[in-house]
Structures are given as structure tokens and as C-alpha cells.
Amino acid sequence: MRIVIVTVGSRGDVAPYTGPALRLKEAGHEVVVSAQADFADMIGELGLGYRTMPGDTRALLESAEGREWSRNGTKLSSLKAQLDISKKLMDSVADGVLAAAEGADVLLLQRGALINGYLAGKALGIPTAALELFPGVPTAEFGLTGLGGKDLGRWGNWLLPRLALRVPTPIDGALKAFCARIGLPPMGIGRTRRMMFADQDYPVLHGFSRHVVPRPADWPRGTDVVGYWWPERPPGWTAPAELVDFIQAGPPPVFLGFGSMAPGEGERLSEVVTETVRRTGVRAVVQAGWSGLTATGDDVMCVESVPHDWLFPRMAAVVHHCGAGTTGAGVRAGVPVVPTPVLADQPFWANRLAKIGVSPGSVPFAELAAEPLAELVTKAVSDPAYRERAQSLAAKVRDEDGAAAVLRLVERIGG
Structure with missing residues (x-):
């Protein structure tokens, strides 16, 4: 057929x-x-x-x-x-x-x-x-x-x-x-x-x-x-050596990215992300997406497109817009999530992740600022209960x- x-x-x-x-x-x-x-x-x-x-x-x-x-x-x-x-x-x-x-x-x-x-x-x-x-x-x-x-x-x-x-x-x-x-x-x-x-x-x-x-x-x-429904990686894809080295050089980083959301808002988002990383003291992998997001700092690495099924399990937590596919990738990885929902179904997924205990809460994109985002990231990486619940959920989802x-x-x- x-x-x-x-x-x-x-x-x-x-x-x-x-x-x-x-x-x-x-x-x-x-x-x-x-x-x-x-x-x-x-x-x-x-x-x-x-x-x-x-x-x-x-x-x-x-x-x-x-x-x-x-x-x-x-x-x-x-x-x-x-x-x-x-x-x-x-x-x-x-x-x-x-x-x-x-x-x-x-x-x-x-x-x-x-x-x-x-x-x-x-x-x-x-x-x-x-x-x-x-x-x-x-x-x-x-x-x-x-x-x-x-x-x-x-x-x-x-x-x-x-x-x-x-x-x-x-x-x-x-x-x-x-x-x-x-x-x-x-x-x-x-x-x-x-x-x-x-x-x-x-x-x-x-x-x-x-x-x-x-x-x-x-x-x-x-x-x-x-x-x-899990996306397929491109045939023959291998992780960039620079990224592998960065991840292995210290404690697991936090991922921050907003996918296809907020094109044209790269400058504002970059300032928020840079300040969030500074406040929390975490290492970070920042994905550009359609906004052109970047961030600066000794413990920050900026990347373009990297398959989430490879990247997310290596993170301490993931911060994202909570689109359906990215939400699924975070659940599969078994890591805590900090959503920044923008529109459509994204607030629904953000609320659902908090309800099942794998997220400490969300910051709506329209209200995104370093202070509330840093507070949630700190909770996600410092309270082991979020990771424990995320790993338990991931085992069921993978089956x-x-x-x-x-x-x-x-x-x-x-x-």
C-alpha cells in the first residue's frame, strides 16, 4: 500500500x-x-x-x-x-x-x-x-x-x-x-x-x-x-565531539531551548537565559531554535539541532516550551522539566507535567524572566524527587x- x-x-x-x-x-x-x-x-x-x-x-x-x-x-x-x-x-x-x-x-x-x-x-x-x-x-x-x-x-x-x-x-x-x-x-x-x-x-x-x-x-x-511516536535520527548521525567533551567535563548540564517558538525574540531570550544560568550556577546547553537563542558564560555551550533522544538523558533538567514532541522527549529521558509554554496545547502539557510530579512548575513565555525561571531550575535540579518520579515514568513510557x-x-x- x-x-x-x-x-x-x-x-x-x-x-x-x-x-x-x-x-x-x-x-x-x-x-x-x-x-x-x-x-x-x-x-x-x-x-x-x-x-x-x-x-x-x-x-x-x-x-x-x-x-x-x-x-x-x-x-x-x-x-x-x-x-x-x-x-x-x-x-x-x-x-x-x-x-x-x-x-x-x-x-x-x-x-x-x-x-x-x-x-x-x-x-x-x-x-x-x-x-x-x-x-x-x-x-x-x-x-x-x-x-x-x-x-x-x-x-x-x-x-x-x-x-x-x-x-x-x-x-x-x-x-x-x-x-x-x-x-x-x-x-x-x-x-x-x-x-x-x-x-x-x-x-x-x-x-x-x-x-x-x-x-x-x-x-x-x-x-x-x-x-x-519517537522521531528517527538522521542516518549516520554522531554527536559533535565538542558537545560530548563539554557534557563530560563536569556535572550534567541543564538544557534550555524554545524550539520553533518566538522567532525574532532571540536577543531578549538570550539575556534571560544568560542571567538564569548565572543565578543558578548550573552548566547549560542552549539550543538556538527559530529565535536564534544564544547565551554566554564559561559553563555554557550553544548548539543548533541535536536529537533530543541523545541529548536529554544526559541533562540534569530540561527547560523548553512544552510542545508535544519536546514534552515526549523529556518524559522519555527521565529528567525533570521546567516548561515555558507559549500557546496552543503547550500550557496543557506544562500543567500535566506538574500534576504527575516531574516538574516543579512553569513560567508562561509571556512572563518569562530570569528570577522565576532560575527559581524553578534550582528546584528541578536540587530536589531528587523530581528525577525519581521522572525516571519511574520514563520506564513505563519506553515500554x-x-x-x-x-x-x-x-x-x-x-x-
């Missing part, structure tokens, strides 16, 4: 799918990943097929709307910026999904491509499934994860998503035009999502651990939590095989 994985977004929206993709390839399937051009090399190096998904997420995050979204996070004041960004993505996603679907036997859809991919599958007779990196189906057990997961109580958690799906959005026009293009009745976002949720057996797999977020009891039959669940699903729906 030709399996096409369609994903839109930053590295954290692409890398986790490389693990299931290679598992599918090893099982004899032809696997193609459709993603934006920034990730073509990463996908090609792994020997996977590649199709271009139009659009540039980095440029959108660097735009005025993107900066407003980062600044306001999950506040209602950022909703317009989110919708503006989504509207800009919609047309390019529509084109990319149709190109990706050509010749596909199964479409596996990340959140950014889910609505268009689901409708394209209906029109073209191609089985589809959702592969979610954070809880993507409403539940009474917690709030909407994409808006930070704020708990409104069981009744509020249940009601709000259903009300939201009845509200027209600026994106509906583009989606209705897409429906007309593929021969379907015109449908907006809300109607499409309601149709998905009404199908109790529509497959929605979540690539995180039940030990981090148990499967809610009120989810539909086809919706499950299957375990993390799960999320990629195997994707393979089983594909062979069931694509047969």
Missing part, C-alpha cells in the same frame, strides 16, 4: 511522524510524507518519499499575527490572530492535501491537515485517520487542549466544544470552496468536525502515553491513546509502542 502522512507546521509537527513512517516502510509499505519545504531534507535522509506541502509556518510565526499569538498565548485576545493565521494556511493546505492524496491508499492526517484531508478522503474514496499529538477530541475530563486545556468543570468542558462548533468562522468560506472543488456539499469547519465526531468508529490515534494523559472514558470507540498501533491501524483500514 501507498501510505501518505500529511502534516503542516513546525519541526515538532513533522519529526514525531518519522518513527511510524519508518515502521510502516519496514513492514513493506510505500510511505510518503507531505510536509513544508523546510523538512524535505530531513524526510529524504530517512529514505522516505516526499511531497511538498505549500506554505511557510516559520514566516507565519514571524508575521505580525504570529507575534501577537505568541505574545498572548491562549488568551481570548489571541483568537483573532490564530484565525488569521489559519485562514492564510487554508488555501495552501487544500492544494497540498489534494497533491498528497494522488495515488494514496491511506491518508494519515496531522491536525493542520485534518479537516481538508478528511474531506478529500470522503470525496476520493480514500480511507483516512487522524494522528494527533495532543488530545484532539472533546471530553468532559479536561478543557480544549488547543486553548491550553483550562478546566471549566465537567459540564463546561463538555459544552464549550459543542457550542464552538456551531459558531461560524472566517475559515468556513475557504473550506466551502474546497468542498465545491472536490464535489462535496459545502461544509464549514464546525459541520465537518461534527460529522467526524458523530462517527464513533472514525480512527483517531493519539501519540502520547496513557501514563501522561489517560484515555478519557467518554471518547468515541475509534479514539485511543497509543504511546509516543509502549505507539508506532505499532499505527501499523495495525493502516493494515486494518487499508486492506
